[in-house]
Amino acid sequence: MSAGYQAVLWNRQKKRYDLTILAGILLYIGLFVGLGAALRPEATPETLIIRAFGTLALLMLHVILSVGPLARLDRRFLPLLYNRRHLGVSMFLCALVHGAFSMIQFHALGDVNPLVSLLAGNPQYASISAFPFQTLGFVALGILFLMAATSHDFWLANLSAPVWKALHMLVYVAYLLLVLHVALGILQTERNLVLIGLLVGGFGWIVTLHLVAGFREKPGDAPHRGDVIDGYLHACAVADIKDKRARIVCISGERVAIFRNGDTISAVSNACQHQNGPLGEGRIVDGCITCPWHGYQYEPETGASPPPFTEKIPTFNVRVVSGEVYVDPEPNPAGQRAEPAPIRGSS
Numbered sequence: 001m002s003a004g005y006q007a008v009l010w011n012r013q014k015k016r017y018d019l020t021i022l023a024g025i026l027l028y029i030g031l032f033v034g035l036g037a038a039l040r041p042e043a044t045p046e047t048l049i050i051r052a053f054g055t056l057a058l059l060m061l062h063v064i065l066s067v068g069p070l071a072r073l074d075r076r077f078l079p080l081l082y083n084r085r086h087l088g089v090s091m092f093l094c095a096l097v098h099g100a101f102s103m104i105q106f107h108a109l110g111d112v113n114p115l116v117s118l119l120a121g122n123p124q125y126a127s128i129s130a131f132p133f134q135t136l137g138f139v140a141l142g143i144l145f146l147m148a149a150t151s152h153d154f155w156l157a158n159l160s161a162p163v164w165k166a167l168h169m170l171v172y173v174a175y176l177l178l179v180l181h182v183a184l185g186i187l188q189t190e191r192n193l194v195l196i197g198l199l200v201g202g203f204g205w206i207v208t209l210h211l212v213a214g215f216r217e218k219p220g221d222a223p224h225r226g227d228v229i230d231g232y233l234h235a236c237a238v239a240d241i242k243d244k245r246a247r248i249v250c251i252s253g254e255r256v257a258i259f260r261n262g263d264t265i266s267a268v269s270n271a272c273q274h275q276n277g278p279l280g281e282g283r284i285v286d287g288c289i290t291c292p293w294h295g296y297q298y299e300p301e302t303g304a305s306p307p308p309f310t311e312k313i314p315t316f317n318v319r320v321v322s323g324e325v326y327v328d329p330e331p332n333p334a335g336q337r338a339e340p341a342p343i344r345g346s347s
């Protein structure tokens with residue numbers, strides 16, 4: 001949360017996550033280079049390093065793109081989402097090693113500027129077999145750099161959440177460029193069935209996973225229909241909401257998280273101010289709604305983060321009548337107090 005900025009706040013969970021990433025990277029590179037040297041003695045160390053880091057970066061990108069939809073489909077994947085940005089920065093560093101070694105190997109040994117050699121050395125954009133595929137990798141690396149450089153919450157707060165989110169959606173453009181980078185590059189010179197299978201299978205996996213997760217989400221966006229009393233829309237029964245948990249209902253085109261906090265009901269926007277995490281899938285911890293993605297907290301009645309934090313989300317006025325919850329479809333400004341509705345004594 002944004003009371004002040006520190007470069008990186010490492011807690012035990014993050015340290016364990018980062019050590020696991022580092023161990024995975026070292027294991028993959030060690031195995032790839034070791035096995036590659038044993039099975040293909042003609043391959044130079046530079047080629048093995050380029051291939052090890054290139055394939056690893058693409059593999060990590062597949063994991064990164066899978067984590068979001070997997071967490072939507074099964075809550076057990078949420079811990080992976082918690083620190084996804086560190087995975088993203090690690091993936092960028094691996095891609096950078098691959099790109100830098102490729103630049104040295106293929107462009108730095110002549111008398112032309114390496115960047116000119118990369119971008120203008122091969123103008124055959126109309127050819128499939130001789131397409132300048134490295135340019136695609138270069139553009140993708142540029143996007144990954146932008147994302148890694150702005151991954152800290154400092155940039156999230158300063159760019160504003162919608163701009164930051166739009167920038168980070170470019171990861172899908174980078175992914176498509178990289179699929180083409182490999183399909184028009186190495187797969188044109190080496191018809192390696194394993195690589196083709198992995199690329200096509202990986203692409204199919206990402207597309208299917210996103211479609212399935214989107215399909216599961218769709219009913220949640222269907223406008224809720226119910227009786228209206230004094231302008232308040234019937235949302236659900238109190239009995240449908242477990243204590244400290246929420247029910248998510250789509251009202252006026254926006255998802256509203258209706259929380260039960262002991263003997264009262266409160267409603268807030270379902271979108272966390274951090275990265276739009278689904279607040280209604282979180283719980284109330286220490287009196288605050290706690291986002292299931294990275295743990296941002298909001299008071300149920302004000303939608304404001306507890307001091308010294310400054311995030312705010314819109315609240316909704318609620319009423320409880322005969323054990324049924326009614327919500328005013330008009331949201332209150334972010335951070336404005338809405339009186340919690342008592343469950344008992346409602347008539």
Ligand code: HEM
Nearest residue numbers: 050051054055057058095099102103134137138140141186
């Ligand atoms: C400046 C940017 C880049 C350059 C100059 C570049 C260059 C290259 C070259 C020359 C190859 C063929 C290497 C060979 O014959 O073995 C290659 C392949 C590949 N690249 Fe890139 N690349 C760049 C960015 C990226 C990025 C950002 C990724 C992934 C995140 C990536 C992933 C791959 C993969 C998976 C392969 C196929 C395996 C291999 O041969 O290494 N590349 N790239």
Ligand code: FES
Nearest residue numbers: 272275277291294
């Ligand atoms: S989305 Fe990150 S804490 Fe809510």
